Amino acid sequence: xxxxxxxxxxxxxxxxxxxxxxxxxxxxxxxxxxxxxxxxxxxxxxxxxxxxxxxxxxxxxxxxxxxxxxxxxxxxxxxxxxxxxxxxxxxxxxxxxxxxxxxxxxxxxxxxxxxxxxxxxxxxxxxxxxxxxxxxxxxxxxxxxxxxxxxxxxxxxxxxxxxxxxxxxxxxxxxxxxxxxxxxxxxxxxxxxxxxxxxxxxxxxxxxxxxxxxxxxxxxxxxxxxxxxxxxxxxxxxxxxxxxxxxxxxxxxxxxxxxxxxxxxxxxxxxxxxxxxxxxxxxxxxxxxxxxxxxxxxxxxxxx
Numbered sequence: 001x002x003x004x005x006x007x008x009x010x011x012x013x014x015x016x017x018x019x020x021x022x023x024x025x026x027x028x029x030x031x032x033x034x035x036x037x038x039x040x041x042x043x044x045x046x047x048x049x050x051x052x053x054x055x056x057x058x059x060x061x062x063x064x065x066x067x068x069x070x071x072x073x074x075x076x077x078x079x080x081x082x083x084x085x086x087x088x089x090x091x092x093x094x095x096x097x098x099x100x101x102x103x104x105x106x107x108x109x110x111x112x113x114x115x116x117x118x119x120x121x122x123x124x125x126x127x128x129x130x131x132x133x134x135x136x137x138x139x140x141x142x143x144x145x146x147x148x149x150x151x152x153x154x155x156x157x158x159x160x161x162x163x164x165x166x167x168x169x170x171x172x173x174x175x176x177x178x179x180x181x182x183x184x185x186x187x188x189x190x191x192x193x194x195x196x197x198x199x200x201x202x203x204x205x206x207x208x209x210x211x212x213x214x215x216x217x218x219x220x221x222x223x224x225x226x227x228x229x230x231x232x233x234x235x236x237x238x239x240x241x242x243x244x245x246x247x248x249x250x251x252x253x254x255x256x257x258x259x260x261x262x263x264x265x266x267x268x269x270x271x272x273x274x275x276x277x278x279x280x281x282x283x284x285x286x287x288x289x290x291x292x293x294x295x296x297x298x299x300x301x302x303x304x
Contacts, residue, residue, distance in 0.1 A: 002026070002102055005122075011085040012122050012187055014097045015040070018089050030055075030085055032223040040089045043076050047180045051191045058188055061177045062130050063137050063170075064092075074177055077241065079123070081188075084172040086119050088126065096129035120192070120203030131214045134178065138144050138217055141170055145221065149228055157235045164229045174218040181211045253294055255286050 002022055005012040013030075015022055023040045027033065033288065036057060050057040057080050064075040084186035088097060148163050185208040193290035264273070264283055273279045 003097070003235050005101060007168060009084055009096055009290060010119055010122070012119075013085070013087045013205045014101065015087070016093065016097070017091055019125075027036070030080070030082065030087065032080065032087075037082070040078055040080075040087075043091050047086065048107075049187045049191070055085075056188060056191045056195065057081075060121050060130075060181060060184060063174050064135050074173070074279070077126075079126075081123060081192065083200075084119060086122050096126060098134055099129050100126050100187050102185075102287070118200065120200045124203040124206050127304055128210055131207075131210040134174070134176050135217070136287050138174070138214070138221060142166065143227060145228070149253070152228060152232050152235065157232050157239065161236075164225060164232060168225050168229065171218060171222040175215075175222060178211065178215040178218060181215065182208065185211060247296055248272075253291055256290055256294070260287055260290075 001014075005014075013026055015026065018041055018254040020037070020041055023037050027037055027040075033052070039057070039059075044059045046059075047249075048057075057078070060065070060077050060079070061074045062077065075092055076090060078089040090097065108145045144163070145167055148167065149161050151163075152160050185204060189201045189204040189208065190258060192204050250282045260283065272283050
């Protein structure tokens with residue numbers, strides 16, 4: 001599906017789920033050549049930047065795990081940036097391009113018809129919405145992290161192991177996807193400055209600033225999750241040590257009693273106390289006294 005925006009000689013063409021016919025048509029219209037046809041029709045696994053004589057081609061991936069409800073880890077946006085045109089392709093519904101189309105339509109109604117919207121400004125508005133969507137992903141994840149933190153200090157350390165793993169995995173995805181943008185946008189800025197001048201490249205520089213804010217936030221949140229995971233593991237380890245210590249104390253208390261019971265239960269010709277009329281109570285009483293002595297000793301040692 002193709003969406004077009006044209007104002008003052010500047011064109012923006014957005015293609016969602018592009019077909020070969022749509023891409024060929026656009027390629028012929030803007031003289032892109034045959035090299036980009038395959039690139040625009042199918043998704044690209046890795047980010048990239050190619051500079052051509054009259055335009056710049058870039059591929060960026062943005063986190064979209066929560067936007068797609070777990071169906072897709074990322075959204076790919078292919079951008080062809082020319083002097084008086086910009087072409088975007090994506091392979092799933094992107095709210096950023098839809099919002100931009102509506103905003104440009106509204107802006108064109110307010111502006112003088114002879115005043116064109118610079119291609120760089122369209123690029124900046126698009127990346128602003130894309131990074132805002134990534135920021136919304138982090139907002140939702142931040143709520144999850146706050147819930148995890150509350151549960152960790154509420155005695156639910158064991159349950160939070162899985163939750164921390166999922167949060168860490170999501171943040172690693174943000175780091176992996178957004179971490180590649182800085183180099184791409186820096187090269188993009190230099191290419192645009194060379195082809196179209198510094199005035200146009202300042203929009204790309206502004207987009208790089210937007211990227212820095214979102215990426216830096218992802219890095220900070222990743223550090224928080226790492227600290228929470230370490231804290232959770234420390235609490236789990238402490239709790240397990242307490243359980244092990246208590247079980248060891250119980251075992252140590254019962255072991256002498258078992259020995260005493262075994263000794264007085266031996267089938268011998270003569271066993272002291274056993275033949276006494278009060279032998280049972282003497283043995284039980286001795287066991288109780290011994291238990292109390294051990295208990296007092298452990299308490300004085302502050303072992304529990």
